[in-house]
Structures are given as structure tokens and as C-alpha cells.
Amino acid sequence: MLSKLRAVMALACLPLVAEVRVLKNFTLIDGTGKAPVAAAAMIIDNGRISWVGTTAQLKAPAGAEVVDLAGKFVMPGIINLHGHLGAVVDMTQAADNLTAANLDKNLKTYASYGVTSVLSMGTDKDLVIAARDKQRAGRPGETRIFTAGNGFIFKGGYGGMVGVNEGVSSAAEVPAVVAKLAGQKVDTVKFWFDDHNGELTKMPFDIAKAIVESGKKNKLMVSAHIFYLDDAKKLAGYGLNGFAHSVRDKAIDQELIDTMKKNGVWQLAATLSREASMFVYAKDAPFLADSFFTRGVSQNVLTTLKSPAYQKAQAADPHFAHYPEYLEAAKKNFKKLVDSGIRYGFGTDSGPPGRFPGFFEHWEMELLVEAGLTPMQVIQSATKNSAEYLKAKDLGTLEKSKWADLVVLDKSPLENIRNSRLIDSVYIAGNKVK
Numbered sequence: 001m002l003s004k005l006r007a008v009m010a011l012a013c014l015p016l017v018a019e020v021r022v023l024k025n026f027t028l029i030d031g032t033g034k035a036p037v038a039a040a041a042m043i044i045d046n047g048r049i050s051w052v053g054t055t056a057q058l059k060a061p062a063g064a065e066v067v068d069l070a071g072k073f074v075m076p077g078i079i080n081l082h083g084h085l086g087a088v089v090d091m092t093q094a095a096d097n098l099t100a101a102n103l104d105k106n107l108k109t110y111a112s113y114g115v116t117s118v119l120s121m122g123t124d125k126d127l128v129i130a131a132r133d134k135q136r137a138g139r140p141g142e143t144r145i146f147t148a149g150n151g152f153i154f155k156g157g158y159g160g161m162v163g164v165n166e167g168v169s170s171a172a173e174v175p176a177v178v179a180k181l182a183g184q185k186v187d188t189v190k191f192w193f194d195d196h197n198g199e200l201t202k203m204p205f206d207i208a209k210a211i212v213e214s215g216k217k218n219k220l221m222v223s224a225h226i227f228y229l230d231d232a233k234k235l236a237g238y239g240l241n242g243f244a245h246s247v248r249d250k251a252i253d254q255e256l257i258d259t260m261k262k263n264g265v266w267q268l269a270a271t272l273s274r275e276a277s278m279f280v281y282a283k284d285a286p287f288l289a290d291s292f293f294t295r296g297v298s299q300n301v302l303t304t305l306k307s308p309a310y311q312k313a314q315a316a317d318p319h320f321a322h323y324p325e326y327l328e329a330a331k332k333n334f335k336k337l338v339d340s341g342i343r344y345g346f347g348t349d350s351g352p353p354g355r356f357p358g359f360f361e362h363w364e365m366e367l368l369v370e371a372g373l374t375p376m377q378v379i380q381s382a383t384k385n386s387a388e389y390l391k392a393k394d395l396g397t398l399e400k401s402k403w404a405d406l407v408v409l410d411k412s413p414l415e416n417i418r419n420s421r422l423i424d425s426v427y428i429a430g431n432k433v434k
Helices: 002-018 100-112 126-136 171-183 205-217 229-238 254-263 272-277 299-306 308-315 320-339 359-370 375-390 417-421
Strands: 020-028 037-045 048-054 065-068 073-076 078-083 115-120 144-147 189-192 222-225 406-409 423-428
Touching (some): 073 375, 078 375, 205 222, 254 320, 272 359, 359 375
Parallel strands (some): 078 115
């Protein structure tokens, strides 16, 4: 009887032993901003980091899986503070495309590129919230979901997605909608404040103010899509939490910087890759033959992007000549905010047609370096900083007790940010992504 009991106990312990994983002999870039640690090692127990140090100090638990990463570099998983999940198939965005199967495929694509968390900004159906809740009740094997749920647009105005975002027409409608979002425990409230170069109706300021105030009453963060400097200054004065894009119409001024500092407003993202996508497809984009890009898209996408008819249509956009100017303004304004001490994160606006999940996050990092940030600043923006904005205390850096969301690289991204593309493997909650 005793021998049978011991056998049962031994079997019961097997999964626990299998859940301990040791990584060793790599160079650690932990996301905190500290200098890289050579010959580093890490013990991962049940998805969390239980110890991190040097390989010389390592005492691997008996029975643990040991992974030798000699010559590799390890950094935290990328956190994208501005994406849109699951509603695109090839080059078509539609509410009907937002299915559980397409969402799952989208999350797996992000994960394969080392993007281990995404904040989906305002175009989500309830199924996205349900998927997030299921992840948080357990241990995800794909990219982690953060969501703004159903974002605010002005009825008939700019933003959102047809079939998802119905819009509001007055400030009086706002509190009930925010209360519903609070009940869903969204990770931020999102609203669009733009007129698409004067072509569409912009949300009135009283509605925007009501959204910010209702968010605060419900203890929710509030972020805004903005374009114009004057709008950004007024919204920052309301005390919202962050801007989801850079100001792009003109150079920012000290008034905006002072107001953002006073009210603790973050620049969540520069979305430089989003700006570049507005004009890059007017001819064969330089990455169309890059295997790092092509592995994440369908043949239908490649055919479309190479099509002379599609390229001609892109160039025929009445605002086409201004798009490169908007990109340069976004670069300069983001760099000025960073240099001024404004808190900043990382995001791309990836997800909609032409803004490709996974690839765009790596392109964004390259564009941020072009804008004047150091590789270390870029990595911190996409890891530690973004986790701090989300108040995700278990993510963002590779330290004891945190989730082991990490990317293993063949070369150092600190030497060349494009080395972020040389992905050997990705781990989410300590498990290797297939």
C-alpha cells in the first residue's frame, strides 16, 4: 500500500519538475536600462523567473530542463501599446472578420515576432475581452491581450470600425458607456479626436472632456488618438493619461510639454511605422522580398502590394504629398518629448490593412533610432516603459518573480537595433512559442 502511495505521489510531482526550465550562457538585456550581463542564467518556475544571475552562480534544480543559449542575447518580450486585433484578413478589415479563430491566428503571429503583449485600441468586440479574461485566469501560450474594448467616436465622425464603433452624439451619453467599459475592466478607454485632414467631423471638446472625467470617476485610464497640436494641448489640459500618436501637423511647443508634465500625460507611442505605411506602398516597398516580412503575410497580400493598380491608388491619395512630412514631424516631436522628460511607451497602430502585426514593431524600433533614440531607449520603451503604463507589474523586465516573457536573439540589438529581427526563439510565460 505504501509503495503504491509513493508511486502516485511521484507521478503527481512529474508536471512540477517539467515546469522548471533553466536558460544559461546568454547575454542578458533585462529591460531596466542596466548594462548587459554576459554569461547570464535564469531559472523559470511555472512560467515565472525565480532566479537570475550569472551562469557561474547557477545552481540548476534537479530535473529541470536546461537550455544552453551560448552566444545568444535575451531581452524582454515586446509590448505594443497600440494595436488592433483580429479584424483583418489579407487586406480587408471588417467586423465580421473578428472571430475567435482569426484572433488566435493574429496573436500567434505577434508572438512569433517576439511581440508578447498588445494593447488593442478600441475596435474590439466582446470576444476579445473574453479571450483576455481567459488568458488572465491561466497562463497564456500566445501574445497577451490588453484592450480598450469599444472605443469612443463621434457619431458620423472619424475613427473606429464599421460594425463595432457606433459612436456618441452628446456628452450626456458618455457616463453610461464608460460604466459599461468599467464593468468589462478595460485596460484603458480610447477615443478618436481627429478629422482626417478636414474631411470628417471631429469630436466636440465637451464630449472628450466628459470621457476623461468619466474615466477618472471609474478609475480607468483614458487615451486619445490625436493629430493636431492645438487639440493635444487642450486634451492634455483635461488630464487624460496618454496620446496614442505623435502630434503631426506642426512642431510641438513648450506649452504642450509643460501641460503634459503637469498632468502626467504619457506619449504612449510615436507610431512612426503607421505614418510610413501611408506612402511606402506607392511603389514596391523595400521589405516585400524580406523573408522576415513575407513569413508573416499571405501570398494574396504580397500580390496586392506588388500590384501596379494598388500602388497607383496609394499615390493618388489627395494627401499623399504630405504623408512624408507627417512622418518627419512625428519623429521630431517624439524625440523632443523624450528629451524633455515626458514619459513614453511604444506602439505601432499595427493590425489594420497594410500595417502588419509583428513586422511593424521591428520596423518601428528602427524608425525610432532614426528619430534619434538610442537602441537602449527604444528597448526600454517597448518593454519596461510600456509595462509601467499598463500597470502590468509582472511584465516588462526580466527580474525575479516576473513572467518569463522574452525574446532570444542571435546578435545584440544594442549594437544594431535591426538585430531585433534575428530571432532564435520566443518564450511567453516560460514556454517556448512554436
